[in-house]
Amino acid sequence: MTNKKTSGQGAVTRRRMLALSAAGAGAGLAAPAVAQSTQPTIEWKMVTSWPKDLPGPGITAQRIADQIALMSSGRLRIRLFAAGELVPPLEVFDAVSSGTAQMGHSASFFWQGKIPASVFFTAVPFGLLPLEHITWVEQGGGQALWDELYAPFGVRPLMAGNTGVQMGGWFKKELTGLDDLKGLKIRMPGLGGEVMRRLGATPVSLPPGELFGALQSGLIDATEFLGPWSDTAMGFHKVAKFYYAPGFHEPNGTGEALFNTVAFEGLPDDLKAIVRDVCRAENARSLAESEWMNAGQLAALQQDHGVQIRIFPKDVLDALRSTSEDVVASVAQLDPLSARVVESFQQARARLAPWSRLSTRLYLDARDQ
Template identity: 65%
Template structure:
């Protein structure tokens, strides 16, 4: 099992270190926009928001690096720095924006304070499931909107991994009614956190490496992270045995690869194509892997760890859904780009939902009897 507590001991860069590193990166990016080793080989730094080798997104980030090196026959190498090794988990966006790192691997909902609509590119409460989300990005105009959103930050983003449908989270007390949400301190970033806040809870956005300790010490009463595979590796089952479903707040788990735009543009065409195909290949592999490993880990949590799966009561789910629609309706008022992203997302949902309901939901209901 991965020991995710180790990276808590890693101190963030001092201001002097950050400036020195940023300056070195800037100098090497200036001519001609990428870091080169001997004989013209390209070397990049990749910073992540994940503990080292975390099952799920941490493994995904390393595989992208490995695939790029293999596909380029060693001409293009990317060195991965896990959360806290070079920069803090929630410093990834700024590091890539400034060019301190040429690449990042993270989740877009961490950047809601910088670009409110970023949350749409990870997950929306009661929104698109993984295959629908991928379809929106690739065929429904989502990628172009993502490009527009990050352009002011000198960043290009693409899908690069998916942890699938999420669980509802780990709770130290049962949720039997709406009253049980009042006063609840829960680690839940993104729009799901805002939904919880409106129902009386206190959402906090902790980096992954701090969740376990915060839950263990009572700093928070509940925490959601990903699905059974990653959650079990994080050790949450050692703190509480109560695991809720469904993950209304994250029906999708897209991870994003961030690229410093000048570095990306400076890549030779073949290396840029290799990088993009490596991310696309990992997006498909990670989703299928998460489905397999989540099923395996869910069984282990129940049979080996004594975890009890509970479901939000119908009254709670119904109110969460209604509140989520209120939050989304207010979202368009933030700015014109947020309004365009929301409109595009809703159009994709309206187009895809009838087919999903007919082809998938009814089939699953029939299969289960």
């Protein structure tokens, strides 16, 4: 789609608001049993980038829909369409922007080709950890920049789930050094893919639902996705046995809820508050869930499936780190708003890093000796 302002940017008629807010009426909706309200029911569609009920983000998306219906006593009901059921998984943003769906659930780095700075709101290489990222968005001005970034498209974003620190990926062959990246076909979205490209690899863009087949067939030699819980559900361990850490490219796993601006602004204030609070609560819930499940699945992958955990060789990590600095800096050269996003992100990292080292790293070093 073109970078044009939608009707959400200016004055909109009440009829337009009601039409978008109530679109999809009469469809069967995924929602728990809720108390009946005498107020009109608003029915929305949510499109996602995830296979249905995928552990991690797929579960999060459904839970958000269910909780909004529950907390609103059925006044706002959301029917969830998993990846490909209504729109292709990488067209979620466009669907919300155009009003095909009032809401979406995805990850911001999928829109890198359209909005390069969007990647900063999921993760960037050697960037912020989950709590640091939440702190930047909620306390350090990140949300205002995110809103400004998406405003020309008539889309409102919110943090809506977090899969935590990611792993570095699944590799069919062991990496012995930097030369092994030459010609490596790897699925790695976001800025991490550009880092790999500059080091000689060939990044391949694929939606989540196509990853297992691509790895199995040899279309790709390696893939990253999330962490042990979601990755086990995807079946990567069946075709690749080397599982690398750290996830340099995604030290955080923020999922985003996308809202058509007209539809969101058409909600009464109490429903807007419910939507915001449900998304915020899901951040904490999903992050705790991912940490717990990842720990259990990591052990199962090693003990039951013969997966071998590997650390990236030092020369690879050194090259990844230095190249990442250049790639992140290059985004700031694209346009003034991207420069402000990069500056804000880097300022947050500089502010938070000394405290994270003192409060978290030193404690873990002492606890786990």
